Amino acid sequence: MKRMKLVMVGNGMAGVRTLEELLKLVPDMYDITVFGAEPYPNYNRIMLSPVLAGEQGIQDIILNDLDWYAQHNITLHLGKKVVCIDRSKKQVVAEDGTTAKYDRLLLATGSNPVILPVPGKELDGVIGYRDIQDTNAMIAAAEKYKKAVVIGGGLLGLEAANGLAIRGMDVSVVHLMPWLMERQLDQIAAQMLQASLEAKGLKFLLEKQTQELVAGPNSSDGGRVIAIRFKDGSEIPADLVVMAVGIRPNTALAESAGIYCDRGIVVDDTMQTYSPGIYAVGECVSHRGTAYGLVAPLFDMGKVCANHLAQMGIARYQGSVTSTKLKVTGIDLFSAGDFTGSEQTEDIVLHDAAGGVYKRLVLRDDKLAGAVMYGDTKDGSWYFQMIRDGKNVAEIRSHLMFGQSHLGNTGHQGQNSAASMPDEMEVCGCNGVCKGTIVKAIKEKGLFTLEEVRKHTKASASCGSCTGLVEQILASTVGGAYAPQANTVKPLCDCTELTHEEVRKAIRKEKLLAIPQTMEFLNWRTPNGCAACRPALNYYLLCAWPHEARDDPQSRFINERAHANIQKDGSFSVVPRMHGGVTNPQQLRRIADVAEKYRIPMVKMTGGQRIDLFGVKKEDLPRVWADLGMPSGYAYGKSLRTVKTCVGSEWCRFGVQDSTQLGITIEKAFDRIWTPHKLKIAVSGCPRNCAEASIKDIGVIGVDSGWEIYVAGNGGIKTEVARFLVKVKTHGEVMEYSGAFIQLYREEARYLDRTVHYVERAGLDHIRQRVVQDAASRRALYERLLYALQGAKDPWAKDSVNPREFAALAL
């Protein structure tokens, strides 16, 4: 098949990201030609500030070197500005006469700095701040001249001013408005920011309107600017004036070709312009009336545009909520969403003027609408995520201001603020990754997302407890370019665009019963998925269609395939079921005999009141199980693990309820159920709670008048106290309520969500509604659980074992 021709005008971050996404989807669909007006390959424009500040060089911020273009057979025209689009001939013409024909045209012409229409704007020494050339001009000026004035107290202006000050210039920032960064900050935060910048030596002139740039009096000045005069008649000297008052979408080329523009090249949700076959992405675009100047939305656009260029035709860009972070070393500032507030909004404010901390959260209809933070921004990503997800925060309102509780948990020395960590301090305790390593990878490899950082450094890729820290490091390194993935739209994995919820819905609606059928129906990108989606699909199918869906052992992790836990040396551990943690001499004798017969190197008590046999060879497993004569404890599964009990009223002088017996009853009833992640239960016989029920997925605590049921506790990575669900009287009620909760979790949680994650997302109110208030719903859930459990077989029983899984082949 003859390849189509794709021409891209503009060689910046949004455009090249679109090409990268496109090449991932369809490497061979197009012959690609790129025109760039600048003489450089694609570089990281947001890192110009660190270059200006001398923290990095130009070579450090190149994102795609010339080899990248060559590797992908992209014809690259550098330093050639396209001056004409001939829509009837379907070709573009560059200044030097180079032409290129296209079947699809992608406009990524970016934006231009706004130059104030004042007398003297064309003088030497007056520049915008946009590209490498501007940056170099500023660096050169800083060597030769002393006095700099930056017009514009926004993000870019302040970063420019900071850079020039570091290069030794005497810098004044002129701003029209009463406070700095008025589009991102409220007045209090802006004043705190101004004070810190003044401490660094910057000067500020607020509410000053520029009237004229004054030229030097004689020819030796070469028509260079020497001063800036304001409307109020005052004047300050300046040998360098940087205009950073804003950007304007660069639409000149599109307009000259008759493509519809309105403060930007107007595109629809597919990133197509009004002209068929012509797409546009990036800062040049106007989408639903908004032009974006931050990188994160541009990448979202690129992804959508690539999807349509690849003729997949399903993605839609629906606009972005943006966040801002100032990249000035030593200053911590974050804002997101709508923080100006109105009559419909409420504020939660924390202001510690002496400690230099200010946080303001703006709520509308029980949802977080905006956030401004100064001095302590460690929860910025968390707030931003809630703003994007539109999460209802009524339940957590009382502690919302104090941030995400799990940040300070185990594995990183109690640190919860990345800014205060030295480079050599370990961030990820699982994979031994230090802060400096992460920062270096982000800068050198041009990483923008948490996923990319995980892939390249392994930081937060294992247990995930340091995710918050890694996000902070990412946010402070790339600034406004960082956007956490919205929880609500996260695709199941790279094999599909669909979310967990969309996949599950299709499985139920279409009665899909097997993985290949599901992948085909849902247009999976890969022929047989990946190690992330196959186990999830297998679970979703079994959960939706018990007794009908086909269980696929090859789509289960090895532990669930071998019914034992793989250990670091490739051996396995074996945990037999001991209901309620109760055993007897016969069982113990058999365990002892098995341990000796198979030379099992270690016998250990688990945290869940059972016995674990470590170091069993895989080929011995079926015989070990047979000799034990006990059922599988499912210690290896995303399933009910253990029901831990205290001794209760049968023996204990404090016990008020028979917790041991209830634990045994629960474990016998719900044993062998598959769940989205492991599920742990505990039953205590009195509020002293010796079974530690308050950190279990389901915790049952006996009181004199009955049982209290708690849910969504967790004692692991994210220590979380279980939350009260309901109080009931009888064993039968405990079974029904806890069973209904298990089934609701099975049906609604994403695969690999623990109950704590699920309940946090769904909200406890929803759980109470389905399990407590609505009795019909509770009974239906409970019945579906019992139906799923019908006839479940012990995987260790002789007729369940597939001998081929365990026997090695001989040479």
Added chain:
Amino acid sequence: MGNWHQVATLEEIPPLGARVVATQQGDVALFRTVDGEVFALRDKCPHKGGPLSQGIVFGRKVACPMHGLNISLEDGKAIAPDVGCARPYPVKVEGGVVYLSLA
């Protein structure tokens, strides 16, 4: 390339699965893709030595069961950005029989 050892029938390796062959050079993993192709790699992940034969097979790759590195079945190399290589062995399927060469 001589010394072909007959090690299994194709039937004995589950599709999207693997079997282990114990050899004097250590364990070798035989993988079978959904299309019935068979590949052989040393059963040791270049990362921390995990048994690749126990991983999930997808496309022409396997995910190590220990820490999830993705390894190409074709040449044993870790998929970028990870690095490392599990030694590949020549393998062929003739008439439904799998032959392995340890040369």
